[in-house]
Amino acid sequence: SRTGGTIEVTDLVVTYGSATALDHVRLSVRSGEMVALLGPNGAGKSTLADTLSGILTPRSGTVEVGGRLAHIPEGRQLFPDLTVEDNLSLGGWRSRERDPAFVFDLLPRLAELRKRRAGVLSGGEQQMVAFGRAMMSRPDVLVVDELSLGLAPMVTRDLAAHLVALNREQGLTVLLIEQNARLAFGVCERAYVLEAGRVVAEGPCAELAESPRVASAYLGGS
Ligand code: ATP
Numbered sequence: 333s334r335t336g337g338t339i340e341v342t343d344l345v346v347t348y349g350s351a352t353a354l355d356h357v358r359l360s361v362r363s364g365e366m367v368a369l370l371g372p373n374g375a376g377k378s379t380l381a382d383t384l385s386g387i388l389t390p391r392s393g394t395v396e397v398g399g400r401l402a403h404i405p406e407g408r409q410l411f412p413d414l415t416v417e418d419n420l421s422l423g424g425w426r427s428r429e430r431d432p433a434f435v436f437d438l439l440p441r442l443a444e445l446r447k448r449r450a451g452v453l454s455g456g457e458q459q460m461v462a463f464g465r466a467m468m469s470r471p472d473v474l475v476v477d478e479l480s481l482g483l484a485p486m487v488t489r490d491l492a493a494h495l496v497a498l499n500r501e502q503g504l505t506v507l508l509i510e511q512n513a514r515l516a517f518g519v520c521e522r523a524y525v526l527e528a529g530r531v532v533a534e535g536p537c538a539e540l541a542e543s544p545r546v547a548s549a550y551l552g553g554s
Contacts, residue, residue, distance in 0.1 A: 336364040336505035337399025337472030344393035355529040368516035371526035399472025406477040408462040412451025423465030456487035513550035
């Protein structure tokens with residue numbers, strides 16, 4: 333067990349050419365927290381994840397990550413022609429972790445799939461490989477972009493339960509980027525709501541769920 337990492341984003345501006353994708357975003361995740369980032373398509377969620385992992389460079393503002401960060405990208409981005417086990421090994425290049433045994437302990441289903449090509453797996457299985465690959469880097473902070481994308485609710489719940497266990501038992505800090513607010517509110521204590529590149533609401537999930545604006549937009553109720 334170890335101390336979870338931290339994320340501190342201050343006044344972050346990220347642009348694509350002349351288009352502003354993130355407009356003075358401020359967000360923080362403390363050690364051991366599991367925090368949700370909600371928002372509709374195009375809000376800037378993946379842009380934030382890509383900036384946290386260093387794929388994108390801020391135009392202004394600061395991004396500070398305390399500890400080692402792993403990012404499960406939207407759409408998984410596995411190597412489809414490589415086996416599950418080779419995909420996992422590639423996840424360990426930064427941590428010099430070659431042996432996926434501890435990931436198989438964490439996600440036993442992956443041990444059964446180890447010799448299969450990633451490209452032939454189901455969506456849920458692929459998401460589990462992406463999850464395992466991220467864990468191979470021995471992260472202190474995990475950024476999960478759209479865990480539920482294209483997955484059956486049962487599969488999503490199963491993966492979410494694994495995340496919660498890592499958070500509670502090992503103190504892994506998690507930023508859960510989701511369009512599915514029910515899922516996010518079910519497992520996170522706090523959330524940020526991003527719309528058109530701006531944080532429009534933030535706070536404890538229980539409070540956000542009570543806000544008529546958030547409820548009607550994200551919980552499909554009024
Ligand atoms: P989704 O849930 O649909 O993935 P998102 O909240 O992750 O949406 P982003 O993918 O971060 O949103 O996109 C934010 C904005 O930036 C959108 O308007 C999008 O069209 C734009 N954008 C994203 N990537 C690029 C790019 N490579 N070049 C230009 N514009 C981009």
